[in-house]
Amino acid sequence: IDELVGDGVSGKRVFVRADLNVPLDGDTITDDGRIRAAVPTIQKLAESGARVIVASHLGRPKGAPDPQFSLAPVAQRLGELLGTEVAFATDTVGDSAKATVGGTADGGVTLLENLRFNAGETSKDDTERGAFADQLAALADAYVGDGFGAVHRKHASVYDLPARLPHAAGYLIATEVGVLKKLTEDVERPYAVVLGGAKVSDKLGVIDHLLGKADRLLVGGGMAYTFLAAKGYEVGKSLLQEDQIPAVKGYLDRAEQLGVEFVLPVDVVAAAEFPDLKTKAPANSAVVTADAIPAELEGLDIGPESRKRYAAKLADAATVFWNGPMGVFEHPDFAAGTRAVAQGLLDSPAFTVVGGGDSAAAVRQLGFDENAFGHISTGGGASLEYLEGKTLPGLAALED
Numbered sequence: 143i144d145e146l147v148g149d150g151v152s153g154k155r156v157f158v159r160a161d162l163n164v165p166l167d168g169d170t171i172t173d174d175g176r177i178r179a180a181v182p183t184i185q186k187l188a189e190s191g192a193r194v195i196v197a198s199h200l201g202r203p204k205g206a207p208d209p210q211f212s213l214a215p216v217a218q219r220l221g222e223l224l225g226t227e228v229a230f231a232t233d234t235v236g237d238s239a240k241a242t243v244g245g246t247a248d249g250g251v252t253l254l255e256n257l258r259f260n261a262g263e264t265s266k267d268d269t270e271r272g273a274f275a276d277q278l279a280a281l282a283d284a285y286v287g288d289g290f291g292a293v294h295r296k297h298a299s300v301y302d303l304p305a306r307l308p309h310a311a312g313y314l315i316a317t318e319v320g321v322l323k324k325l326t327e328d329v330e331r332p333y334a335v336v337l338g339g340a341k342v343s344d345k346l347g348v349i350d351h352l353l354g355k356a357d358r359l360l361v362g363g364g365m366a367y368t369f370l371a372a373k374g375y376e377v378g379k380s381l382l383q384e385d386q387i388p389a390v391k392g393y394l395d396r397a398e399q400l401g402v403e404f405v406l407p408v409d410v411v412a413a414a415e416f417p418d419l420k421t422k423a424p425a426n427s428a429v430v431t432a433d434a435i436p437a438e439l440e441g442l443d444i445g446p447e448s449r450k451r452y453a454a455k456l457a458d459a460a461t462v463f464w465n466g467p468m469g470v471f472e473h474p475d476f477a478a479g480t481r482a483v484a485q486g487l488l489d490s491p492a493f494t495v496v497g498g499g500d501s502a503a504a505v506r507q508l509g510f511d512e513n514a515f516g517h518i519s520t521g522g523g524a525s526l527e528y529l530e531g532k533t534l535p536g537l538a539a540l541e542d
């Protein structure tokens with residue numbers, strides 16, 4: 143981006159593909175981390191006199207306008223953070239976008255409506271995606287890719303659009319890639335990876351890749367129960383992906399051969415019912431051993447003994463990557479595991495990277511100072527796929 147700015151962007155329409163996919167409760171933004179992360183690039187371009195066109199997706203609408211996924215609340219928040227008014231176009235390539243972009247002054251900022259309101263954005267058909275990218279390209283003179291959270295998507299605004307305009311990477315992408323690169327090239331050891339979240343199927347690729355790289359894999363969250371089941375334990379009503387048990391067994395065996403340590407919960411906090419996340423009413427929970435969860439209970443967090451063990455495994459690590467909460471952290475009765483891992487990261491001298499929207503939101507919602515962590519990635523799937531060593535369409539498009 144510095145090169146693009148150095149060549150002169152004053153008066154030019156610069157399209158910034160950001161990832162402003164933030165969690166919303168109605169039209170209230172519950173975590174604005176991704177909007178804040180987008181500010182430096184937008185600010186730099188605006189200060190340099192560009193007419194900045196910001197665009198993003200939000201949620202997964204079905205290729206047509208859907209008010210619950212409108213970016214309007216984001217325009218408001220972005221304006222507050224930039225300290226300037228952000229004009230909002232109520233479509234992506236239609237009359238509103240053309241008029242709003244046309245009316246943007248030098249140094250002004252426009253946000254387009256959700257890119258996924260247009261079926262061409264996510265289409266698997268190259269021609270359909272290309273046609274949408276052509277329409278977006280007609281709005282701008284240059285392109286800056288800065289939506290790190292979406293670089294693993296082969297979408298029109300991420301992959302096809304940069305090929306149509308002079309392009310550059312923004313500050314966020316540069317920072318994210320710089321940090322994640324450190325984890326794939328000479329990483330300092332011991333290297334511990336903490337994986338959580340609901341589904342083990344989302345993490346198979348990264349586990350596969352990390353088996354040759356990490357020294358310790360600490361597993362929590364809903365995905366841990368498939369590991370416990372693979373070891374032959376009773377998991378009661380806990381989340382279980384039975385079809386993944388053979389794959390997980392394979393990973394446990396390979397880890398043993400390679401000398402990689404798998405750290406699984408030894409106790410869990412369980413309840414008969416999934417807790418009410420709105421009222422946060424007490425859940426009547428119990429701590430049970432992880433090798434025999436009673437049939438009527440569902441494991442919803444790692445237990446106190448596991449917390450101690452996980453903290454100890456982080457205490458002498460030199461590098462830690464963490465993706466995914468350890469339990470249902472949104473409810474106070476099941477937040478202790480996630481809190482213990484966050485605290486373990488802070489207490490450890492290790493270089494720490496927190497990846498994934500959920501873990502990043504957990505860190506903030508649990509009241510931790512995000513600046514105390516080495517790096518909090520804005521990318522969930524994107525950071526995992528980067529660590530898997532995959533070619534990410536949104537990065538490849540910026541490299542050529």
Ligand code: 3PG
Nearest residue numbers: 161163201291292522523
């Ligand atoms: C994310 O939240 O991980 C990114 O914004 C990508 O969103 P998607 O998974 O809906 O493509």
